Amino acid sequence: GENVEQHPSTLSVQEGDSAVIKCTYSDSASNYFPWYKQELGKRPQLIIDIRSNVGEKKDQRIAVTLNKTAKHFSLHITETQPEDSAVYFCAEATGGGADGLTFGKGTHLIIQP
Amino acid sequence: GAVVSQHPSWVICKSGTSVKIECRSLDFQATTMFWYRQFPKQSLMLMATSNEGSKATYEQGVEKDKFLINHASLTLSTLTVTSAHPEDSSFYICSALRTNGELFFGEGSRLTVL
Numbered sequence: 001g002e003n004v005e006q007h008p009s010t011l012s013v014q015e016g017d018s019a020v021i022k023c024t025y026s027d028s029a030s031n032y033f034p035w036y037k038q039e040l041g042k043r044p045q046l047i048i049d050i051r052s053n054v055g056e057k058k059d060q061r062i063a064v065t066l067n068k069t070a071k072h073f074s075l076h077i078t079e080t081q082p083e084d085s086a087v088y089f090c091a092e093a094t095g096g097g098a099d100g101l102t103f104g105k106g107t108h109l110i111i112q113p
Numbered sequence: 114g115a116v117v118s119q120h121p122s123w124v125i126c127k128s129g130t131s132v133k134i135e136c137r138s139l140d141f142q143a144t145t146m147f148w149y150r151q152f153p154k155q156s157l158m159l160m161a162t163s164n165e166g167s168k169a170t171y172e173q174g175v176e177k178d179k180f181l182i183n184h185a186s187l188t189l190s191t192l193t194v195t196s197a198h199p200e201d202s203s204f205y206i207c208s209a210l211r212t213n214g215e216l217f218f219g220e221g222s223r224l225t226v227l
Contacts, residue, residue: 106155
């Protein structure tokens with residue numbers, strides 16, 4: 001993978017509202033797109049991932065969409081809760097991740113009560 | 114999910130000394146492990162790819178003689194920061210690749226060099 005641009009760097013939403021974080025990538029060979037959640041001082045935790053053969057994947061309140069033509073993918077969190085507050089990183093890789101991940105700069109998601 | 118254990122979780126050392134950090138995959142074999150560095154409020158930067166039984170592959174700008182990586186078994190990779198200096202202070206995180214392509218991270222090791 002090459003560069004990954006992630007936006008926004010900070011996102012504040014009201015509890016119960018939806019949050020969307022977007023990433024764009026440049027390597028057309030990228031085929032694996034995971035999202036990680038990192039709480040302060042802790043390890044990144046995989047929350048959802050998508051491979052290039054699908055356009056959307058959903059797991060309860062979390063969904064990821066992938067647009068290969070436009071080279072962007074997004075994380076959608078619905079019905080946000082205080083425990084969703086964390087830093088979220090997108091990442092991309094070629095070879096399904098076997099060669100390592102390239103991470104975006106992260107989005108600090110703040111859920112306002 | 115799979116468990117990756119990293120030790121120590123934090124370490125303080127004097128400038129000029131060497132520090133070893135261990136990364137273990139506890140319930141699966143990992144032929145490939147990765148070492149990342151993370152500065153405060155920044156993203157994870159890949160330092161090197163550690164392959165069991167062979168030399169590590171370092172990312173551009175990472176000094177291989179300073180950050181020694183050994184992946185002697187399918188469950189253990191070690192990162193040794195040699196002759197540490199204050200600028201080496203950082204959060205170091207390892208990850209292990211499972212055969213199904215999933216990547217699991219260790220807890221991270223916070224290194225402070227005085």
